[in-house]
Amino acid sequence: MAVGIAAVGGRPYGALYALFARRKAGHLELELLELLAGHAGIAVGNAMAYQDAVRQRAHERAVFDASADGIAVLDGTGSVVRWNPAAARLTGVPGEKAVGGPPPFPLPEPGEKLTIQLPSGRWLDVLRAEIRETGEIVVDFRDVTRAKELEEAKDLFLATTSHELRTPITIVRGFASTLDSRWEHLSDEERRSAVHTIAERARSLGRLMDHLLLGARAGADELKVEVEVFDLAERVRAATLGLPVLSARHRVEVDIPPDLPPVYGDSLATDILLGQLLENAFKYSPDGGLIRVEARREDDSVVLVVDDEGIGIAPADRERVFERFVQADSGDRRRFGGVGLGLYIVRSLARAQGGDVSALPRPDGGTRMRVVLKAAGLPAWSDTPDR
DSSP states (O other), rough: OOOOOOOOOBOOOOOOEOOSSSOOOHHHHHHHHHHHHHHHHHHHHHHHHHHHHHHHHHHHHHHHHHHEEEEEEEOOSEEEEEEEEEHHHHHOOHHHTTTTSSSSSSSTTTTOEEEEETTTTTTTEEEEEETTTTTHHHHHEEEOHHHHHHHHHHHHHHHHHHHHHHHHHHHHHHHHHHHHGGGGGGGGHHHHHHHHHHHHHHHHHHHHHHHHHHHHHHTTOOOOOEEEEEEHHHHHHHHHGGGGGOTTTEEEEEETTOOOEEEEEOHHHHHHHHHHHHHHHHOTTOOEEEEEEEEEEEEEEEEEEEEEEESSSGGGOOOOOOGGTOSSSSSHTTTTTOOSSSHHHHHHHHTEEEEEEEEOOTTSSSEEEEEEEEEESSSSOOOOOOO
16 A cells, blocks of 8 residues: 655655555555655655755855855844854954944944944945844945045045146136236236246146046046057156256256166157156155156066155055045145046056056155066067066
8 A cells, every 4th residue: 555645845755655464454544554644744844844944044154154245133132143254354343252242333224324434444334124023133234445435535536626727727817817907017027927827827737637638548448558669768868858957956867777778668658657757756855855767677677766855655555646536645745736647647557558667665765666667679568567
């Protein structure tokens, strides 16, 4: 006699077989077998449901532990009962300290997002959801520090750009108005001085617009360079030729060995980045001092170095200064103005040529900008070097 095990979830799980050797099975035996089959079906169903629950909890645990977001589960009193590894990493609070106490930050209202800053300086976006069946609260939070920094940098960029544009425009408008209304009453020297100021401010506006356009093209990966062999020594001499007369407080030294090899790159792009580095060297050394430009060969590369004895760059900012819209946090550097695009453009142009640039400290104070280009006579780099 065979009786199917009761189906669970619409699917049969097996059958019970009973053999009677001495007599024929009757209704009583059949009812007993059906009863056993029903209990067996329930037992098998429970075992399968338990396996599904274990599997589901394993999946949830894997997601909970592997999530890049911080996840916390709070009980009805607001105390942490679960705290994933990302939560410990983002907050600096290990699980053993977090469990049993309140989370180390305020919670938003249900359905709302709260952006908070931890004492460490990290910014978090915090969300919460309530589990009505258990009365627990699930809290999800993620690191938005980088996005916050970019948002603040863009705000600063807009404010700085507005200032940088407004100042020369105001001066140009003022001098132009004076020339227009008082031309006959001005001496030749006063007229020349006014025209010179207008021309100088117009050049400043032109440089600012060039920076904005180059920055936009670099951000869109649309910088066009023509990599060919050119004489870097000649470009350095041309760029530094008139520098000694720009400032009585600065001394300019150029050290280029006679056997410096030519390089692979774009001579125009190199002119732009070298001009920006030299401009920064003067700008950020207001008390004067030595500005030294040196070029030398290192293995299969040519290294161009621009040193100044200025205010320097804080260690934490030596990479950030190459980002778009970012200026060093030092108040000493901020007071010199600018829109935070110069060094971003320098690095973009260097890398577009297959080279790179980095900011280093000078041993005796100040800043050292180090540009690396590929020496000619060797196979050109197929991609951007990691230097």
